[in-house]
Amino acid sequence: MKSEVVKKVVKTIKVNLDKCNGCRACEMACSAFHAEPKYSSINPARSRIRVVTDPLNDEYVPIRATDYTKAGCDGRRVYTINGKEYSECSFCGTICPTRDLFKDPDSGLPLKCDLCNNDPPLEEPMCVQACSLDALTYEETEEEEIEELKLDEMEIGLKSLIDKYGLQKLADSFARMSQKG
Amino acid sequence: MRYAETGYNLEIDLSRGNIEKVETDPKLMENYLGGQGVAAKILWDRVPPGTDPFSPDNLLIFSAGLLHGTPVPGCNRTAVNTFSPQTNLLAHSLMGGFFGPELKHAGYDRIVIKGKAPDLVYLWINNDKVEIRDATHLRGKGTHETARLIREELKEPYAQVAAIGLAGENRVYTASIEHGFSSAARGPGPVMGDKRLKAIAVRGTKDVYVAHPEELFQLCIELRKKIAESDDVGDWMAVDEDDSFHHNHFAWGNARTRQKNYWSKELQERWTRWKYDHMDRQVGCYNCPKKCVNVISWPGQKRFGYKCYGKDTYHMAAFKELDYSYQILGPAMEYGLDSYSTPQVLAFAVELYEAGILTDQDLPDFPSDSGERIRYLLEKVVRREGIGDILANGVYHAARQIGKGAEKYDHNTTKKFEQLPIKLGKLNPPYFLMIATGEKMAITQIEGSFPQDPIPDMEERLAFVKKWEVVLPDEKFKKYFLEWEKRHEISNEASCAITDWNEAMHYLDDSAGFCGFLSSFRGQFGGGVVYHINNMPYIISLATGMDLDKDGLWRIFQRNRNLVRALNVRRGLRREDERPPEDHWAVRDHEFEQKLLDDYYTFKGWTKDGIPTKETLDSLGLEYVSEDFLRRGILTGNESTPSKETPAQKDEELKSGGR
Ligand code: SF4
Ligand code: SF4
Ligand code: SF4
Numbered sequence: 072m073k074s075e076v077v078k079k080v081v082k083t084i085k086v087n088l089d090k091c092n093g094c095r096a097c098e099m100a101c102s103a104f105h106a107e108p109k110y111s112s113i114n115p116a117r118s119r120i121r122v123v124t125d126p127l128n129d130e131y132v133p134i135r136a137t138d139y140t141k142a143g144c145d146g147r148r149v150y151t152i153n154g155k156e157y158s159e160c161s162f163c164g165t166i167c168p169t170r171d172l173f174k175d176p177d178s179g180l181p182l183k184c185d186l187c188n189n190d191p192p193l194e195e196p197m198c199v200q201a202c203s204l205d206a207l208t209y210e211e212t213e214e215e216e217i218e219e220l221k222l223d224e225m226e227i228g229l230k231s232l233i234d235k236y237g238l239q240k241l242a243d244s245f246a247r248m249s250q251k252g
Numbered sequence: 253m254r255y256a257e258t259g260y261n262l263e264i265d266l267s268r269g270n271i272e273k274v275e276t277d278p279k280l281m282e283n284y285l286g287g288q289g290v291a292a293k294i295l296w297d298r299v300p301p302g303t304d305p306f307s308p309d310n311l312l313i314f315s316a317g318l319l320h321g322t323p324v325p326g327c328n329r330t331a332v333n334t335f336s337p338q339t340n341l342l343a344h345s346l347m348g349g350f351f352g353p354e355l356k357h358a359g360y361d362r363i364v365i366k367g368k369a370p371d372l373v374y375l376w377i378n379n380d381k382v383e384i385r386d387a388t389h390l391r392g393k394g395t396h397e398t399a400r401l402i403r404e405e406l407k408e409p410y411a412q413v414a415a416i417g418l419a420g421e422n423r424v425y426t427a428s429i430e431h432g433f434s435s436a437a438r439g440p441g442p443v444m445g446d447k448r449l450k451a452i453a454v455r456g457t458k459d460v461y462v463a464h465p466e467e468l469f470q471l472c473i474e475l476r477k478k479i480a481e482s483d484d485v486g487d488w489m490a491v492d493e494d495d496s497f498h499h500n501h502f503a504w505g506n507a508r509t510r511q512k513n514y515w516s517k518e519l520q521e522r523w524t525r526w527k528y529d530h531m532d533r534q535v536g537c538y539n540c541p542k543k544c545v546n547v548i549s550w551p552g553q554k555r556f557g558y559k560c561y562g563k564d565t566y567h568m569a570a571f572k573e574l575d576y577s578y579q580i581l582g583p584a585m586e587y588g589l590d591s592y593s594t595p596q597v598l599a600f601a602v603e604l605y606e607a608g609i610l611t612d613q614d615l616p617d618f619p620s621d622s623g624e625r626i627r628y629l630l631e632k633v634v635r636r637e638g639i640g641d642i643l644a645n646g647v648y649h650a651a652r653q654i655g656k657g658a659e660k661y662d663h664n665t666t667k668k669f670e671q672l673p674i675k676l677g678k679l680n681p682p683y684f685l686m687i688a689t690g691e692k693m694a695i696t697q698i699e700g701s702f703p704q705d706p707i708p709d710m711e712e713r714l715a716f717v718k719k720w721e722v723v724l725p726d727e728k729f730k731k732y733f734l735e736w737e738k739r740h741e742i743s744n745e746a747s748c749a750i751t752d753w754n755e756a757m758h759y760l761d762d763s764a765g766f767c768g769f770l771s772s773f774r775g776q777f778g779g780g781v782v783y784h785i786n787n788m789p790y791i792i793s794l795a796t797g798m799d800l801d802k803d804g805l806w807r808i809f810q811r812n813r814n815l816v817r818a819l820n821v822r823r824g825l826r827r828e829d830e831r832p833p834e835d836h837w838a839v840r841d842h843e844f845e846q847k848l849l850d851d852y853y854t855f856k857g858w859t860k861d862g863i864p865t866k867e868t869l870d871s872l873g874l875e876y877v878s879e880d881f882l883r884r885g886i887l888t889g890n891e892s893t894p895s896k897e898t899p900a901q902k903d904e905e906l907k908s909g910g911r
Contacts, residue, residue: 092536092543095350096325096476099539103323103469110465113321114357116457125409126432127396127555129532129547171410176457200473203480203541 081214082186084135084199084207091131091206095122100201104187116176119184120198123161130157133207134164135184135198136173139227141234143169180228255463256318256795257281262360262382264375266447267308267367271382276361282798283873286318286361288331288344289763289812292819294364295333295342296877301822305337306423306446312365314355314414314452317765321356321460322795323472325479326540326782327765328353330414330431336439337446338425338646339668341820343439344692344762347414348537348544349432352765354412357456369448372421376406377454387450392418394586395430396554402453415451416444417588419634424644426594426633426670430585433535433545433557437590438669438693463797471794475782479541484719484778485770486542489560490534493524498561504568506599507664507673507833523574530578537767544769550575553582562591568673569595570626580627587634592694593646593670598629600647600661601639609656614639646670664833667825669693671833678740679837680704681747684845685852686754687832689862691816700773701757701781702729702750706736716779723775723784725753725806740839744848748855756809760788763812811872814856814864818877821886827853827862865891 098115105119106112115121123132146169148159166173166181173182187196194200199209222230232241263272284290291313303309312334319327330352336343355363358379365375374387390398399413412431419427420441427441462468479485489495496515503510530550534543535557545557558581566584567576584591602625604610605618612618616638619625632640642653647670651662664671666687672695682702683695690698701723707713717730724730732746757772761783768774771783783791789800817825830849834840853860857868866887869878881887 089533092534092541094536094538094540096539096541099323103465106459106465108465110323110469112459112461112465113323114457114459116357117459126535126547126557127400129549129555131533131535201476203476204543 076215076217078213078215081212081216083210083212084186084196085210086133087206087208088132090204091122091133092204093122093124093126093131094204096201096203097133097198097207098122100197101184101187104197105182114176117182118198119173119182121172128155130155130161132157132161133198134162136166136182137164137184139166139181139183139222139231141168141231143167146170181231183224183227185224253461254278255461255797256322256792257286257361258356258359258458258460260360262363262377264363264365264382264384265367266365266369266373266384266449269369269384271384273360273380273382281318281796283808284812284815285760285763285792285808287315287329287763287765288333288346289759289808289815291315291331291333291362292342292812292815295335296815296819299335301824303335305335305340305443308366308368308447310335310366310443312440312443312447312449313362314351314365315362316352316355316360318763318792319795320352320538320765322462323469323539324766324791324795325472325476326537326542326767326770328538328540329761329765329767330355330436331762332429332436332440334440334443335823336425337423337442338439338649339693341667341823341825342691342816343443344697344816345429345436345438345440346697346762346768347429347431347434347436348767349434350412350538351414351431351454353538354454354456356460357458358454359456359458363452365447365449368446372448372450374402374415374451374453375449376402376411377452377456378406378408378411379456379458390450391421394418395588396586398451399431399453402451406453408453408455411453411455413451413453415588416441416449417586417634419587419589419644420445421450422634422636422644424589424633424636425646425649426590426597426644428588428590430588433547433559433585434537435585435588435590437592441588441590462795464794468791468794471791476541479770479782482780482782484780485774485782487544487560487769488777490544490546493520493527495520495523495564498564499568501674501676502564502568503673503675504571506569506603506661507596507671507675508599508603509571510675519573526574526578540767540770542769548578548581550578550582553579554586556582556585558591565591565595566626569599570623572623576623580630584630587630589630589634592672594630594633595626596664596670596673597633597643597647597650598626600650601629601643602626603661604654604658607657607661609654609658609661610639663835666832667693667829671695671836675835675838677838678738679839679841679845680739681742681744681848682750682754684832684837684848685747685751687836688830688849689751689852690755691813691820692758696773697758697768699754699776700768701754701775703733703776703779705739706733719779722786723779723781725756725785725802729753744851747848748852751852752855755813756785756806759809759812759816760785760805763808764788764792807872811874814869814872814874815877817858817862817864818869818874818881821863822880822884825862827860830862859887859891863887863891 098118101118102114103110119136146160150157195209199207261274315331329346332345372387376383395415395417398415414431423442423445428435428437499514532547535545547557549555566580648665648668651658686698761772775781789805793800866878
C-alpha cells in the first residue's frame with residue numbers, strides 16, 4: 072500500500088468512561104444512520120460502536136470498530152484500573168474472529184466505523200449526537216501525517232470474504248455471478 | 253410490514269416443553285397498544301376467573317412496550333403480568349433496563365408462558381432459536397450470579413437476563429424478578445418460581461422498523477436533548493441528598509412510627525459521605541440519558557444498584573441508618589426480593605414478637621438488635637423456614653394464618669397488598685380514590701401527574717401551572733390547582749378528574765413502554781414532563797403509522813383501564829375491597845369518603861359496586877366483556893350509568909327491560 076505525507080483534518084471521538092451511563096443510545100443511533108435507506112431500521116447489533124458492559128464489575132466501555140483483521144490476538148491481558156479488572160478486548164476496536172462484535176448479523180461481514188461519512192457532512196457523528204452525557208465528544212484537529220491508504224467498507228468486506236473463502240473461490244463466484252449478470 | 257411492533261408472540265408451554273412463534277392480529281395494537289394493555293387482553297381471553305395463580309393454567313407474560321426498540325428515548329419498561337397469589341388479582345409489574353428492547357430485536361413483542369416445568373429450567377431466546385434449558389445447576393443461585401453463569405455458559409455476553417433468586421424459587425409472595433439493576437415486583441416472582449422458570453435470557457439481532465423513520469429519528473434527537481437537560485424528569489433522588497421527606501413523613505417499623513424531626517444536617521452529611529465514598533457510578537436504562545440508578549460497592553458486599561426510595565425501606569423497617577440498607581440491599585437483590593413490601597413483612601413479625609403473639613418458639617435464638625432481627629427474618633422468609641414459611645405469604649395472609657390477634661397488626665394493606673407506609677393527618681381526597689380503586693397496588697404506580705399537595709405560595713403555583721401549558725389534557729386542571737388551598741378541601745369533581753388523569757398516564761406508559769420518570773410519575777414534581785397526552789399521539793403515530801389523536805389515545809387508556817378493572821371484577825373484586833388502610837389518615841369521614849367513591853364510580857361509568865356498566869364497556873368496544881358479565885350474572889342488564897340517570901329515565905329503562 073502506498074503512503075504519502077499529507078495535511079489533513081484528523082477527526083476523533085474522545086471517550087470519557089466516567090461519564091457513560093451504559094444507555095447504548097450511541098448503538099441505536101449508529102445503526103439507524105447506517106440503515107439503508109437512512110433511519111429505516113434500528114438494530115444495535117448492526118452498530119459500529121458497542122458499549123462493552125459488565126454492570127457487576129462497573130464496566131462500561133464504548134468502543135468503535137476500527138480495523139478488520141483475519142486473525143484475532145489471544146486477548147488475554149487483564150488490566151486493573153481503579154480496582155476494576157478489564158480484559159484487553161474491552162478497549163479494542165478491532166473486528167476480529169474471536170468475538171461476536173462488529174459483524175453484520177445477516178451476512179457476517181465486518182462493520183467498520185466510517186465516522187458517519189456523509190454528504191453533506193454531519194456536524195457531529197451520529198453516536199456523538201446521541202450521547203447526551205458527553206461520554207463521547209467529537210474533535211477535529213489539523214495535522215500533518217503520513218497517511219496509509221485506508222480501505223473503504225466494500226474493500227474491507229471483500230477482504231474478509233477472501234480470508235474466509237480464499238481468493239480463488241471468490242474470483243470463481245465473481246465470474247459466475249457476472250455471467251449471470 | 254408491521255411497524256413499531258414485531259407482530260409475533262412467543263408462546264411457551266413449560267409442561268409440554270412446547271415452543272411456538274405466533275403471528276398476532278394487528279387489531280391488538282390498534283385497540284390496546286401493547287405492553288400491559290395487550291397482556292390484559294390475553295389474560296382475559298385465556299385465563300378463566302377460577303384459575304388459581306399457582307395453577308399451570310395461569311399465564312406469565314413478559315411484554316415489551318409498543319415503542320421498545322424504536323428510537324424513542326427512555327422507552328424500555330418491560331411489563332410482567334400474571335395473576336398474583338397474594339392478591340388473587342392481576343399482578344401489575346414493570347422493570348426498566350434492557351430486556352424489552354432486546355426482546356423486540358429478537359423478533360417478539362411478548363413471551364406468553366403457561367404450564368409448569370417438571371424441574372428448574374431457563375428459557376434461552378436467541379432470535380428464532382428458542383430453547384428450554386436445564387437450570388438445576390442454578391438452583392439457589394442469586395439473581396445476578398445466575399445472569400452471569402447463563403451468559404458464560406451460552407458464551408453470549410450480550411444476552412439480557414431476567415432471573416429469580418431463592419425467594420422466587422420458594423414462591424415467596426414478595427419475590428421479585430431481577431434484571432440488571434431493575435426489578436419487577438408485586439406478584440410475578442412467585443409465579444415464575446411456581447412454573448420452575450429460573451430465568452429468561454434473550455439476545456436479538458433483528459431490525460425494528462417504524463412507519464416514518466426520518467421524522468421520528470429527528471424528533472427523538474430533540475426529545476433526548478430535552479430529557480438530558482431537564483430537571484423535571486428522571487429521578488431527582490439520585491442527586492438530591494436531602495431525603496427528609498421519606499424519613500420525617502413516612503412511618504418506620506411496621507408502618508407505625510413517625511419520626512417527624514428525624515432528619516438533620518449532620519445526618520445528611522454522614523449519609524452523603526457514605527453514598528459518594530462508595531458509589532461507582534450512576535447508570536440508566538436503554539436509550540435514556542438519565543442516571544437514576546446509584547451503583548454502590550459497599551465493603552464486603554457485591555455491587556448493587558438502587559433507585560428512588562428503595563434505599564430507605566430496610567433501614568426504616570429496622571430503625572437503622574443508611575449503612576444498614578447498604579449492607580442488606582446487595583444480598584436482597586441476589587435473593588430477588590421486593591424492597592418495598594418485604595421490609596414491612598419483616599417488621600410486622602418483629603411487632604408480633606414484641607406483642608407476644610410470636611414467641612421464642614416461633615423465633616428460636618431471635619436476636620435483640622433490631623437490625624439483626626430483620627436480617628434473621630429475611631433469611632427465614634427466603635427459605636420459607638419455620639415461621640418464615642408463613643411470613644413469606646405477606647402480611648395479610650400471615651396475619652390470618654398466625655391468628656391470636658395478629659390480624660390487628662395487619663394495618664397497612666389494601667387488597668391484601670402492603671401499601672407505602674404513609675400515615676397522615678387529614679384526608680387527601682384524590683389519594684383516597686387512588687389507593688382505594690387503584691388496580692396497580694402501589695400508589696407510585698397510580699399517582700403522578702397532579703401534585704400531591706397544594707403549593708402555598710400563589711407565585712409558585714402560577715409558575716407551576718405555566719409548565720402545564722403543553723402537558724395538560726384539559727384546562728380545568730389548572731383551575732383545580734390554582735384554587736387548591738388546603739389538602740383535604742377539593743371538590744369531588746376535581747378529585748375524580750385528577751385520579752383519572754393520573755391513571756391515564758400510567759396506563760399509556762405501561763402499554764407503550766415509556767418510563768414513568770419521564771412521564772406518568774414525574775409530572776407531580778415540577779410539572780414539565782417530556783412525554784404527555786399531547787405529544788404521545790404524534791410519537792406513537794410516527795412509529796406505528798396509526799392515525800391517532802389525543803381523543804383516540806385517551807380512549808385506548810379508557811379501554812385498557814376498564815379491561816384491567818374487568819379482569820379483577822371477574823375474579824371477585826368489589827366495592828368493599830376498595831379501602832385504604834384505616835390509619836392512613838388520622839381524621840376520617842366515612843360518609844364523605846363513600847360519597848366520593850360513588851362519584852368516582854359514576855364518573856367512570858361503573859355501577860355502585862365498581863363494575864363497569866354494559867354501556868361503558870360497549871362504548872369502548874369491550875362488548876366481549878359485557879357479554880361475559882351478563883352471562884355470569886356479574887351484570888344483570890338493568891344497570892345504567894348513574895351519571896345519566898334521572899328518575900324518569902330509570903322508569904323508561906325498566907319499561908324497555910333495561911339496556
Ligand atoms: S450514548 Fe453515551 S452514555 Fe450512552 S452508552 Fe453510549 S457512550 Fe455511554
Ligand atoms: S462515528 Fe458514526 S459510524 Fe462511527 S460509531 Fe459513531 S455513529 Fe457509528
Ligand atoms: S428516566 Fe431513569 S429510570 Fe427512567 S428510563 Fe431513564 S434512566 Fe431509566
